[in-house]
Amino acid sequence: MPQSPRSRDTGANIFTALEVQRFAARNAFGSFLALVIRRSSGDVANLMTFMRIRHCALRAIDRVVGAMFRGSLPTYLHGEWIWLSRECWSSIYGRYEPRVTKAIASHLRRGGRFWDVGANVGILSLFASKIVGPSGSVCAFEPSPGVVEQLRRNVRSTAIEVLPIGIGNEDGVRTFAAQGTSTSASFHKAVTAINERYTPDQPITEISVVIRRLDTVLAHCAPPSLLKIDIEGFELEAIKGASCLLSSHCPTMLIEVHPEQLALSGGSEKELFERLRAHRYTWTVIDRNVNGLYTVLALPQIATKNSRQ
Template sequence: MLSRHPLSTLRHLSYSLHYTLVRRNYRHELLTTTKHVDGVSFRSYELYNRHGEDVLLHALLSNLAPDEVVVDVGANTGTYTLAAAASHPRIRVVAVEPNAHVSEQLAANIRLNEFEERVTLLDCGLGNADETRTFHQSNYDELGSFSSAHASAWEASIAEQVEIQMRRLDSLVESGEVPPPDHLKIDVEGFGLAVLEGAESVLREHRPTLYFEVHDARDGHDESMAAELLRDHGYRLIPVREGWVCEPPES
C-alpha cells in the first residue's frame, strides 16, 4: 500500500476535522453566523462563508430580477440557494440535493432564514433518466456524487452507497413539480453533462441562464463535453474561475 505524501495527509486531516465539526454544529444547532455576499446577507450553520467568493455566485446575484426562479442543482448546504432567496422577497428557489445528510443541513439553513415558503427542497438527483441510481456518499460531504471516482477524490473515501431516485429536469418541469427556471446552477461533482442531457427541453424552450461548475474528468465522466451540448443550443460560454457562465440565445 502506497503511503500518502505528508501534504496530502495534512490536507486529509484538516478536511476530516472540518467536516466533523460542521456535522456536530448542525446536529446540535450550536452556532450560526451571518454571511455576506454582494450586499446580500443570510445566516447559516456553516463555520465560514463557504462558496461565498465564487464568481458563479456573484454572476447569479448580478443577473437576478424579482419574481424569477432559480434551480440550484447540487445545492449542498445552500450558499447559492440562501443568497438568491435573500436577494429579493419574490425570488423563488428550487434546491436539489441528493445527499440525505447534506439535505438535512440545507433544510436547517432554510428554516433558520425562514425561507420555507419560497425555497423548495428536493432530495432527489438530477440526470438524464427517470430511474433509481446508486449515489456515493463521501466522507467529505461536499464530494458526494453519482460518480464514485469524484466521491473519492482529494484523499476522500466513499462512506456509503445508497439508491436514490434520479429525475430529469425536463420531467419535473413538464409535470409542474418545478416551475420553468430563469437561472440554472449546476455543481454535481462530474455529473453535469447528464444533468444537461435531461434538461434539453428546458434549455430549448425556457432558455435559463446557466452557472456551470466544471470538475476534472474522472472514471468516464468528462464535463468538457457539456460545452458542445450548450453551444448546440445556442449558448455563449463565458469562462470564469469555477467553470462557465452560460448566456442563452436571444429569444
C-alpha cells in the same frame, strides 16, 4: 471588510461590529508577529511559539463570536445577509465563491426563479432567495442525505423548496456514493474518492437515491430564469436531461465544470460544450479553481420573455 447590512436587524448589526473586531485582531496579531520576527533575528523557536499563540488567539475570537448566537449564525455575502448553521458558518465566513455570487446578483432579479442543482448546504440558494424575494422562487436539489440534513437546517425559515433528489439523464433510482457530510459525493464512487481525504473519518457508502431529468422536474417547478449546476462531473448528464428546458425556456446558466470528474463519469468537456452550442448558448469562463475546476456563465443567444423574468 463587509459593508453594513441594509436591514436594521439587531443580530446583523452586532455581527458587523464583531466581524470588524475579528479582522482588527487578525491585523494586530499580524503586525505583532512581524515585529517579533524582526527582533528575534530568525530565532525559529520564538517564531513557532508566537505562531501558536496567534493561532490560539484567533480561534478564541471565533468562539466568542459563535457563542453570542444560538443555532444559526449570520454572514454577509455579496451585499446580502444570510443565516447559516454553526457547522457551515465557520468555514464560509462571508467569502463563498465571490465571482459566482456576483454573477447571480447580475443575472437574477426580484421575482425571478432560481434552480440550484447541487445545492450543497444551501449557501447560494439562500443568497438567491434574498434577491428574488417573496414573489420569486428557489428550488434546491441535493441528493446526499448527510448534506440534505444541513441544507434543511439552513433554509428552514425560508420559502426555499428542498428537493432531495439527484439530477441526470434518467428518471428512476440510482446508486449514489455518499460520504457523510462530504459535499463532493457523486453517482460514481471514483469521483467521491477524489476528495475522500478531506473527511477520512466518514466512509464512502453506496446508497440508492431518486434521480430525475430536469425536463421531468418542469412538471413540478416553474422553469428557472437562472440555473446553477455544480454536481461533481455529472454536469453533462444534467444537460442531456434538460433538452426541453433549454430549448423552450432558455435559462441563463452557471455551470461548474469538473474535468477530471467529468471524465470519470464517462463524459468530456468537448461534449458538454457541443451540447451547449447545439442549444444555441454562448459561454464565458468566470472563475477558475486551483484544482482545475472552472465555472462558466452560459447565455442563450435568443433571449425569451421567460429568461428575462
